[in-house]
Amino acid sequence: MKRTLKGLRKGKQMSEDLLLDKVKKGIPPRHVAIIMDGNGRWAAKRGLPRLAGHRAAMTSIREAVEVAPVLGVEYLTLYAFSAENWKRPKEEVSGLMRLFEEMLKKEISELDEKDVRLKTIGRLEMLPESTRKTFEDGIDKTADNNGLKLIIALNYGGRGEIIDAVNKILSSESSKEKIEENDISNNLYLADVPDPDLVIRTSGESRVSNFLLWQIAYSEFWVTDVLWPDFRKADFIESVADFQKRKRRFGGA
Numbered sequence: 006m007k008r009t010l011k012g013l014r015k016g017k018q019m020s021e022d023l024l025l026d027k028v029k030k031g032i033p034p035r036h037v038a039i040i041m042d043g044n045g046r047w048a049a050k051r052g053l054p055r056l057a058g059h060r061a062a063m064t065s066i067r068e069a070v071e072v073a074p075v076l077g078v079e080y081l082t083l084y085a086f087s088a089e090n091w092k093r094p095k096e097e098v099s100g101l102m103r104l105f106e107e108m109l110k111k112e113i114s115e116l117d118e119k120d121v122r123l124k125t126i127g128r129l130e131m132l133p134e135s136t137r138k139t140f141e142d143g144i145d146k147t148a149d150n151n152g153l154k155l156i157i158a159l160n161y162g163g164r165g166e167i168i169d170a171v172n173k174i175l176s177s178e179s180s181k182e183k184i185e186e187n188d189i190s191n192n193l194y195l196a197d198v199p200d201p202d203l204v205i206r207t208s209g210e211s212r213v214s215n216f217l218l219w220q221i222a223y224s225e226f227w228v229t230d231v232l233w234p235d236f237r238k239a240d241f242i243e244s245v246a247d248f249q250k251r252k253r254r255f256g257g258a
């Protein structure tokens with residue numbers, strides 16, 4: 006359903022289509038990263054098990070993947086499972102792993118048809134073998150695609166990524182005496198991906214939660230109260246419209 010959105014100027018209401026046209030004329034964020042939060046609360050509100058919230062999340066992912074390239078977004082990173090999420094009840098963790106596999110197997114052909122290129126970040130080696138394999142197959146299948154780069158963060162932690170980068174440097178250049186900024190940037194999980202311009206977090210929490218710690222140094226943040234399973238194209242468009250109003254100074258005057 007199309008919504009009336011806040012629009013580019015405070016208080017001014019406009020339709021989703023009108024705002025979309027405006028946003029398409031502006032400079033897009035090349036890379037949008039999303040902390041998809043609130044699945045559990047969405048399910049609880051309906052008296053459903055938490056996994057029902059994670060399942061409902063797929064519609065929101067589909068909407069984000071569809072609207073991102075329309076807005077000119079080239080990279081979309083989704084925080085699907087953090088390095089800290091292992092602390093959740095065993096049944097939720099195993100349910101999530103099964104869901105990742107099921108969803109990816111179901112969606113991969115359509116992603117491929119849409120020219121989406123799948124990538125992952127995180128310590129995948131700790132995932133169940135079949136989950137890891139499903140993602141690796143998806144990465145292989147879409148390797149030649151040139152459309153949206155869809156990056157799924159799985160067993161991902163920002164501190165862990167920096168530690169992994171430093172260890173890579175140490176093992177490849179053990180004679181190095183001093184580490185420069187570029188050394189870290191060049192040894193992140195995906196060194197060729199630009200830093201996120203815009204980070205979206207749903208469900209009203211204003212936390213970074215160990216997400217892309219190195220890369221978000223100058224990212225713009227947009228927090229919405231909308232729970233992730235309720236997140237729709239209109240919300241994405243609204244976030245980009247807000248991003249386009251910001252003056253980015255990257256520490257300059």
Ligand code: FPP
Pocket residue numbers: 041042043044045046047059062063083084085086087090104105106108109157208
């Ligand atoms: C946070 O909500 C969400 C997660 C930890 C899991 C996200 C997983 C998906 C959206 C499925 C992704 C699927 C693929 C194929 C990438 P929460 O459980 O922390 O919600 P709460 O804060 O309300 O409890």
